[in-house]
Amino acid sequence: MNSPLRCERLSKRFGQLLAIRDLQFDLPDRSIYALVGPNGAGKTTLIKMLVNILRPTSGRCVVLDTDSRRLSPNQFAQIGYVSENQEMPEWMTVDYFLAYLKPFYPTWDDALAEALLRDFQLPGGRRLSELSRGMKMKAALASSLAYHPRLIFLDEPFSGLDALVRQELIEGLLERAEDTTVLVSSHDLADIETFASHIGFLDSGQLQFSEEATTLTQRFREIEVTLRTPPTLPSNWPESWSNAQTSDSMVRFVESRFDSERTQSAIAHFFPAALHVSMNPMPLRDIFVALARQGRRSALRGEQS
């Protein structure tokens, strides 16, 4: 099956600010793609371009085989969109909100809508304006799942929600969106690392990497090298080593292209007097933090030069 979403050299400029630059990526069908990156990285801008709320400055995205700038009601009937700062028709009750949306979607599933209301414990007779933030997000998600969308965009859906609501949303999503491709953005990888199948890291409008979560965890290691004497960091060490920290007799850094043999031989080359070397797998959250730090340092170096 075709990729439901493909972007080619996508850029977006707001005046002097280049918010998205030359972005290129595919979304595998039925994947749960986590788009992570620090605040201001361009995640929301990217998603808004994907659903034709914003127009790209250059490049293009193909969403459900249609240029995102030409998305029509036919495509929107297969797309779900939930955003943390979406303006909802606050005067509507939850029941009326769903009843109002139903005729727009030929694939609307009444039974699924009811199940979502029940599972999310949404009070049908309550106005949207009277709902808590978490409840509103649940209502928005329910209204975007009830028609079995082929593609769903979630823009920071968990931001500011307590752990329980977050878990309920995730469970609701995973249970009801088996045949759906999901793109979920977050500035906190902890929100999504448990269920994302693919991860893209966006920083300063550039996609640093985009790959399967499993390969990502395989290629990152936190390396600790214990030495006899206080270490001095070599100036020409590998590019894939970053976030180096030194203490009295220890060097700690992150290897982003881990390969057992190659990494060990590189360590032996740069630290011939090493007493002990440990290579520990990293949780996604630590990988994200390391990458964010690295990105900031690179940006700083760029500014200084």
Added chain:
Amino acid sequence: MKQALHIFRKDLRHLWPRALLVLSLLIAHAILEVLSLPVNVPETMRINGMSGVLTWLLPVAIWSLIAWLIFEEALPGDRQFWLTRPYRWPDLLFSKVLFVFIFINIPVLISDCCILAAKGFPVFSVVPDLLLRQLFVTTLFVLPFFAIASVTTGTSQFLLAWFALLLALVFEGLIVSTWTGNTSIAIGSGSFFVATLAVATCGIVIWQYAARRTTIARLALFAIASSFPALGVLPLLFSPVTAQPRHLADQPNVSFAYDPDLNTRSQSYTSPPPGYKLVRIPLIVAGLPPKTLLRGSARISIDVGGRPWPKPGEVMMGTVERNADAYWQSLNLPVANVKVLKNQPSNLHATFDLEIVSDEVKQREPLTKHSFFVPGVGLCYVFTDTPQTQFACRAGLGPSTETSVRLDSNVPADQPFMDLPQHSVPWGLSPITDHGSSAFSDVQQGSLLAFIPRPKFTEFQRTLDLRNIQLANYMLPR
């Protein structure tokens, strides 16, 4: 269509209290219009006052309803829930148009019919005028606010844009009226203005719904507001003031000439405005059909010692008036010019646009308290239980005739005190038009109001020259 009706039902569910408010105000306005009278006497003062308040309140309620309706699915911005839902823009726009049609246009039409019927004016015979009024109401009360709401995101932005456009309109109106000397030119240049405004605002609304390119739509709206002076001035290019003289067939049977007899003196005349002197030159007119009147205007130039006045490119206008059985050419000259012109020998050249109109009294009514219907004018009222006797008329829709009103006990008896112009279809929220009222003191017993319709029989043009005259001999007051 199905989607449009679905969105309409949603809007109705949310906005019915506001729509009900508009309908209530419209009903109240209609009732007060029926009860009110075109004169301010104690018994009508309160009703007229309330009607005046509603005349302001009702448009505000209508504009608010339009704004709320459009903001249900606000077009600018990137956070609205509907942007990523399968809305079809033609259906969305149609749902809004349908709402406006049902809750503004149709109620205004029904209100028009009720007001006209209650006042005794014909309704079914004026359907084209009723429809034309709908076009005016839509163009002036609906479309501009529909367009503003479609490029703004909320009430505060809407109000701000509305005030900005209003200020622009007033400012530009001032510029235009200073330039042209016509105070009503900025908004009152008739069908050209209405047609341009309708097409432009429709274009913006459709463009914004189809493409949601708010910046361009806002610029277009600003451009329209900026072009109000042009819209106001353009029709002037085609008005009689600056147009080339019309070449009309002459009336060989009518003799029309200056009267060289300086002894012919005007018995009464209308005083010139401050800063002007009145020049009245007697005319000899003969050969007019019975019960008709000659009237018209003249483009005048004066040659004073070889120097033309006014300067080339400027136009000086005079009028042809009748007083008793004598005709006069009247001309108001600025006092500053009079000093230069009055004692020098001058040659006067005038090109007259003349028309022969009826001068037959068709209806007489006693000047006692009552109301009566005058064909071509409307419903007229006389109030006598006030310090002064008051007279005023109110017109409905349909054919209208310019009519002069004369008080038969007046001296001189044949001088009309009021000319009721031929009225056009009103563009406000009421289908009836009040004609200027008049008040009389010292009304003699048995005085009668005489109504003289002025249908035009024919138009023609004449050119006259008067050589070697001294304007001082024709100036009033002497």
